[in-house]
Amino acid sequence: MDGVAPAHRQSPGGARRPTRSPHGRDPIVVDDVRIAADASGAELSARVTGGGSDLPPRLWFRVPVEHAAALAAGGDAFLPVLLLAAMSGGAPLRIEAxxxxxxxxxTRRIMRLYRDWGGMPPLDEIEITAPAVARERREPQTGAFFSGGVDSFHTVLKNLARYPVGDVRRITHLVLVHGFDIPVEDRRLFETVRTRAGEVAAHAGLRLLPVITNARAAIAHLPWESAHGTVLASVALALGELFDTVLIASSYEFLELRPWGTHPSLDPLWSTETLEIRHDGAELPKPEKMRVVAASPIALRILRVCWKNPDGQYNCGRCEKCLRTMVTLAAHGALERAEQFPRVIDPRLVEQLPLGEFIRPRWQDLARQLRARDGDGPVVRAIDSALRRSAWADSALGRIDARVWARLSRLGVTPARAKSLDRALTGGRATALLRRLQRRA
Structure with a gap:
């Protein structure tokens, strides 16, 4: 349509070689798909060639040997991350499995969603060539991606409370991915997370299925917030011999949805005839999810939200996500029982946070909740200050102000010196005017 090559060619007798892309790029080729197992574990892997030098020579997914039967031989698992990689380079994708x-x-609809959403380098609709097959149904098993965060904990707690043991909709496995938010090289942190996720699984009567993959390397050149869902989709498809349903916990509720790596319009499109990938939990805002999590002793003992993890810390207690979680826990009266966080919130850390436009409404809600609970305390005042400063920084006047200060800094004029000059020349009226403008931003 509109001059775009077909999204794929189904070739039952084998893959057909696509023509070069309109940009002259050679295709990305996936071949030599294999499953290998030994005492240390089992691995699904494929050779990847073409498409430039950004791609790893092999993509792989590894599981403990007792889960070897979960790995699905075929090309499904390699499609999500390589589709996005191919789109970003305008290269056809050929999967010889x-x-x-x-x-x-x-794939046509997936490509249109990514292209229309933006937030990434220009993406082209590309040609995909692979032998097509209709998968056959298998026994029902439900997996849930689990990081130890608020969203994934809520998905698990809600599901187990709703569906009794034996119900086909009940989660049977927690899927923990090494190489998603924890770098493959950071084995120490992952082992800590794995141990604590194992406690959750044992407490709930579930099985923990750890997966390690280098799939993120295929999209390392793309913005993670927009591309991360392809890694989860690839892992789910790699485990296609085990599951008929895999749940991806929603990051946002329906009322605040925006283009994001996981999304209710996108996640189900990665499904196959035998595996349904479901986006779960968008019906509730984060504070309501936290209410469920805060009532769970096991969640308060294990909760992990940090993506920065400086020096391998489980939760750093200083980044925006950690501090937002701590304030939310405090608003629910649960911070002192959350074992993996500092017990006290430092208002100075909150006040210094840069709060982007999309995240500010959450902090405004938190300030209201905390004010209703504890009054106008130091943490609430710090939130108000961070909100004002961030809104000013994002405003047109704020951007002009930042440029002016940058130029003054290059001339050796410090803020203290500028205020001293203002007091001497205008009696401090310029500083007072600036503060009034900041409050109105």
């Missing part, structure tokens, strides 16, 4: 016909049929 069977791919679900249903998944192939969804």
């Amino acid at each position: 069977e791919v679900s016909a249903m998944l192939l049929g969804s």
Whole structure:
């Protein structure tokens, strides 16, 4: 349509070689798909060639040997991350292994979503060539991606409270991915997370399925917030011999949805005839999810939200996400029982936070909740200050102000010196005017 090459060619007799892309790029080729196992574990992998030098020579997914039967031989698992990599380079994608016909049929819509959402370098709709096959149904098993955060904890707690043991909709496995938010090289932190996730699984009567993958390397050149869902989709498809349903916990509620790596319009499109990938939990805002989490002793003992993890810390207690979680826990009266966080919030850390436009409404809600609970205390005042400063920084006048200060700094004029000059020349009226403008931003 509109001069765009077909999203895929179904070739039951084998893959057909695509023509070069309109940009002259050679195709990304996936071949030599294999599963290998030994005493240390089992691995699904494929060779990747073409498409430039950004791609790893092999993509792989590894599981403990007792989960070897979960790995699905075929090309499904390699499609999500390499589709986005191919789109970013305008290169055709050829997979020389069977791919679900249903998944192939969804790629046109997937590509349009990514292209229309923006937030990434220009993306082209590309040609995908692979032998198509209709997958056959298997026994029901439900997996849930689990990081130890608020969203994934809520998905698990809600599901287990709703569905009794034996119900086909009940979660059976927690899927923990090494190489998603924890770098593959950081084994020490992952082992800590794995041990604590194992406690959750044992407490709930579930099985923990740890997966390690280098799939993120294929999209390392793309913004993570927009591309991360492809890693989860690839992992889910790699485990296609075990699950008929995999749950991805929603980051946002329906009322605040925006283009994001995981999304209710996108996640189901990665499904196959035998595996449904579901976006879960968008019906509730984060404070309501936290209410459920704050009532769970196991969640308060294990909760992990940090993506920065300086020096391998489980939760750093200083980044925006850690501090937002701590304030939310405090608003629910649960911070002192949350074992993996500092017990006291430092208002100075809150006041210094740069709060982007999209995250500010959450902090405004938190300030209201905390003010209703504890009054106008130092943390509430710090939130108000951070909100004002961040709104000013994002405003047109704020951007002009930042440029002026940058130029003054290059001339050796410090803020203290500028205020001294203002007091001498205008009696401090310029500083007072600036503060009034900041409050109105």
